[in-house]
Amino acid sequence: MNYKLLPFTFSRISSKEVLVNELGDMMAVPKGTVNAMVTHSIDTKSELYKSLVANFFLTENTIPALIDIYAERLVEKKRFMDDGTSLHIFVLTLRCNQNCIYCQASSQDECCHHKSMTFETMEHSVDLMFKSPSNWLTMEFQGGEPSLEPRLLRYGIELAEEKNKTEHRNMRYVLCTNSINLTDEVLNICKSYNVLISTSLDGPSWLHNKNRGKADSYERVVKGIDKARSVLGHAQVAALMTTSELALDYPEDIVDEYVNLSFSSIFLRALNPYGLASENSNWDTYTARFIAFYKQAFEHILFINKQGTLLIEEFAAIILRKMLTPWCTGFVDLQSPAGIVNSVLVYNYDGYLYASDESRMLAEQGDFSFRIGPVTESYENLIYSKKVREWSNVWSNELLAGCSDCGVRAYCGADPVRNHTTQDDKYGYRPTSLLCKKNKAIIEYLISLIIERKDEVMPIFKTWLQ
Structure with a gap:
């Protein structure tokens, strides 16, 4: 069957290939699955194939049959952008x-x-x-x-x-x-x-x-x-x-x-x-x-x-x-687009x-890069200023090199303030970013727990999310 790939990233964790789509849905599959998907050599009659289709990793149609559900779920993940600053x-x-x-x-x-x-x-x-x-x-x-x-x-x-x-x-x-x-x-x-x-x-x-x-x-x-x-x-x-x-x-x-x-x-x-x-x-x-x-x-x-x-x-x-x-x-440090503003x-x-709590901390050190303007100014002139528009070019991890193809990108965020502080570059450079190293290590650790100790940890995790 001539199936097509939907957008996803992947990484290797705990002897598995972990696939994550744009909705944040995760599948831990056997090694070699991604290669089989890309080369169209996967068994289309297998349960694995059916799961990949059902979970929006593959589609048998140019426009997936449940595209409206996919779109609505993606909107929900980015709902904070429509809601306004809370x-x-x-x-x-x-x-x-x-x-x-x-x-x-x-x-x-x-x-x-x-x-x-x-x-x-x-x-x-x-x-x-x-x-x-x-x-x-x-x-x-x-x-x-x-x-x-x-x-x-x-x-x-x-x-x-x-x-x-x-x-x-x-x-x-x-x-x-x-x-x-x-x-x-x-x-x-x-x-x-x-x-x-x-x-x-x-x-x-x-x-x-x-x-x-x-x-x-x-x-x-x-x-x-x-x-x-x-x-x-x-x-x-x-x-x-x-x-x-x-x-x-x-x-x-x-x-x-x-x-x-x-x-x-x-x-x-x-x-x-x-x-x-x-x-x-x-x-x-x-x-x-x-x-x-x-x-x-x-x-x-x-x-x-x-x-x-x-x-x-x-x-x-x-x-x-x-x-x-x-x-x-609502946790601003793990949002994309970034939580600032x-x-x-x-x-x-x-x-x-200021754009964030860290931004005002920088100001006390003489760095006013993320000071938006005086509170006496109008909301429109502040929030839609040239400075904020410039930040918007680097605040989505879907568009940043080193983030866009990261296997756990959907669970992380973009932080131009931290990039500026530690690397003197709002865009940032992931290979030497210690924040990236920390976040990725913790996210992959949690995924490994779910893969290796699912029966032990999932009842606890579900309790935490109630």
Whole structure:
């Protein structure tokens, strides 16, 4: 039969050829299958052939019989592009009450008041946020330490609530805090407006204190977490960690700490090359060690889940959602077209709009490459500016050399900001990209688990995606 090939990529993982089509559907097939498909020597009466046709890898017609379903599913994967920017980050201040050894935000001493957003900037920023066509708007308050500016926090939320009386958007509020300064005033704001607390915990007390540069940081963070849970409810407090160089040797201890504190999820987050973290002595070594750290921690997480305790690894859950469900994800780092502008905008304390959280971090190092413009400018002039249009040439991994033919491209994203930061080139060069190396290693590791240990891991993964 004269069949035709539909677009797909492939890689060799765990003695299999893993095929991935444009929808993110994956098939693990015997070695030699791709060659047989391309040379038209595959047995067209075999079950393998029927599966390849049914899963949109081959078609017996020039226009596949179910092309409408294929098209609708592809649209769903890219739905975020039509929805408009939904995540809006408000950097209230660079003031901070900790001294993290890896600080990526170039935080300042908490007495440094000239590094805070003005109320006028907040007004313009909220007005700009509502220009986004998205029906779902998340206001995420960051710093520094945003809880040091409770009046500004309340003012921003109240402005949004008042404006939403006529806009009728679905609003969500997130406070990213180290939980050191969760005063009654701050928690009252959070309770009044159903604000989610996103805190950070790097592991056991000795590790957390070392990372934060404070001898009592762990004690105060746990106290803040407990207080927030008692006021807001257990489900309103989430946490993530940052893997310092010191943390790389203690994956299981870190995971156990999250279990001990009754968290149901953990985000194993690598260092990013911004702020103090950019001074890491050897990024090649760190990346290799982080991949090993991630796998060891993940195996421990699987063990904990098999013992009956739910613990979701959030980065894996995002990848698995792209891999095992028909839906797109809101995680900006793994989107194509890239999440910058399309899914996230940052309203910085300095009165300017930035393309992403990392973009405003670059600005603190004197690099304004991804500063879009002042928040007083019109939405159209900002979002459709010449600068943003130039970024759009390099923000789709389907069009980038080294990405377009990657076997796991459908589960990854494009990141011109990181490319610019580490390679001085927004287009980027995949063979030497450490972000590419890390993401690809983790994605292929998850695929290998599904291939080799399907009966063991799939029940756990399905629970994570509910």
